Each structure stands twice: as structure tokens, then as C-alpha cells.
Amino acid sequence: MPKLYFKYGAMGSSKTAQALMVKFNYEEKGYRVALMKPSVDNRDGQTIVKSRIGLQDTGILIDHQMNLYDWFLKNRHDVLIIDEAQFLSGAQIEQLKDIAIEFVPVLCFGLKTDFQTHMFEGSKRLFEIADSLTEIKSVCTCGRKAEVNARIHNGEIVREGEQVVIGGNESYIGLCYKCWKNGEGTILHQ
Numbered sequence: 001m002p003k004l005y006f007k008y009g010a011m012g013s014s015k016t017a018q019a020l021m022v023k024f025n026y027e028e029k030g031y032r033v034a035l036m037k038p039s040v041d042n043r044d045g046q047t048i049v050k051s052r053i054g055l056q057d058t059g060i061l062i063d064h065q066m067n068l069y070d071w072f073l074k075n076r077h078d079v080l081i082i083d084e085a086q087f088l089s090g091a092q093i094e095q096l097k098d099i100a101i102e103f104v105p106v107l108c109f110g111l112k113t114d115f116q117t118h119m120f121e122g123s124k125r126l127f128e129i130a131d132s133l134t135e136i137k138s139v140c141t142c143g144r145k146a147e148v149n150a151r152i153h154n155g156e157i158v159r160e161g162e163q164v165v166i167g168g169n170e171s172y173i174g175l176c177y178k179c180w181k182n183g184e185g186t187i188l189h190q
Contacts, residue, residue: 004100006085006126008112009136010146010174015109017051018136019083022107031078035059038087049083059083062092069095078104085110086120093125100131109136114163115151115172117180138174146174157183 009015019035026033037049037059050056062068062082072080080099082088085108088096093108100106108130112123119127127133140146150173151158157180 002100002103002105003131004097004126004129005105005107005132005134006123006130007107007109007134007136008086008123008126010138011111011149011172012052012174013136013138013146014051014053015111015136016049016083017053017055019081019107019109020049020051020055020057023057023079023081026079032076033079033081034075034077035081035083036062037083038085039063040087041084062088064089066092067095068092069098072099072103076103080104080106082106082108083110085126086112086123088122088125090121090125093122093129097129111149113149115149115158116163117148117177118163120163140174140176140179142176142179144176144178146176148175148177148180150175150180 007015007018023033023035035049035057039046039061044050044056047058047061048056049059080096082096085093087110096106096108108126110123111120113119138146151171152173153171
């Protein structure tokens with residue numbers, strides 16, 4: 001039976017790399033896979049889904065008004081893989097749940113929280129209705145589990161600003177809560 005999956009982790013935990021590997025595994029077995037990403041994530045180009053270790057593929061863009069259920073009915077696939085799912089609306093997550101209930105597995109990859117430790121709308125809805133939740137763990141600079149997506153600027157942790165600022169290693173680092181709270185762990189990015 002198809003399910004809605006949410007695989008989440010802090011920045012640098014290999015979420016996108018895992019999404020691309022899952023896509024490869026399904027395609028190797030003959031499945032037709034739709035790799036998708038929200039249009040707000042334009043750091044590597046509009047349609048490029050790229051991991052920090054260099055794996056990449058072309059994805060289908062999801063804009064904020066797109067009805068994913070209607071899109072699926074017109075563009076049938078065997079599996080849907082969504083990267084950066086935290087940027088989807090709650091309604092879009094519900095559409096993905098309906099697709100998983102009625103048709104095919106939907107695997108979402110993304111962040112749980114923003115740089116202030118608040119949930120994104122898409123992540124919150126996934127935590128509420130996903131059939132499977134899996135944390136992809138990574139390590140803080142101190143050795144503890146990274147759980148906070150610290151936004152950095154000039155080697156300092158940023159604590160105020162817009163929820164969404166697209167960036168990679170130059171803008172974010174995964175830290176444990178203690179290091180984030182104490183303002184530690186950014187020395188590696190200076």
C-alpha cells in the first residue's frame with residue numbers, strides 16, 4: 001500500500017543526496033519517477049536538484065499555487081519524490097497525502113525547522129499526516145546530533161530575519177541546540 005513519507009534532517013544531513021539515490025533505485029527497477037522541488041529553491045538553477053556531494057538531476061518545479069493532485073492526474077508516475085518539501089503549503093501536503101492514499105508512494109525530503117527552530121508550514125503538515133517519519137541524522141561541530149539549521153553571516157549566527165532565505169554551506173550550518181543557543185560552532189565557516 002502506498003504511503004506518504006517524510007525524511008527530514010538538519011542542513012548538511014544528505015537529504016537531497018538520499019532523494020537522488022532513491023530516485024535512481026526506483027528507476028533502475030523500471031519505475032517512472034517524478035522528482036519535484038518547490039520553485040522557491042533556486043540556488044542551483046530553477047530545475048536542478050543538486051546535493052552538496054555533487055549528485056544532481058533535473059526536477060519538476062512546484063509553484064505555490066500548483067495543485068499537485070490535479071498535476072498527478074494529468075502526469076501519472078509510479079513514484080513521487082519531493083525535495084525541499086518544507087517549502088510546500090499545507091494544502092499541497094494534503095494533496096500529496098491523497099495521491100499516496102489513492103495511487104503511489106510519495107517520498108518527501110526536507111527540513112523540520114527554520115533557523116529560529118520554528119516549523120515550516122510544509123514540515124508541520126507532514127508531521128501531522130505523514131504515514132512514516134524518518135530523521136536523517138547529522139553531526140554538530142561539537143560531535144552531538146545536529147538538529148538546528150543555524151543561519152550564519154560573517155561567521156556569526158543570525159537570529160532574526162525572514163523565514164526563507166535560500167542558501168547552502170555559505171549561509172547555514174547544522175548545529176546541536178546547545179551550540180546554537182550558545183552561539184558556538186560557526187568557526188568552521190569563517
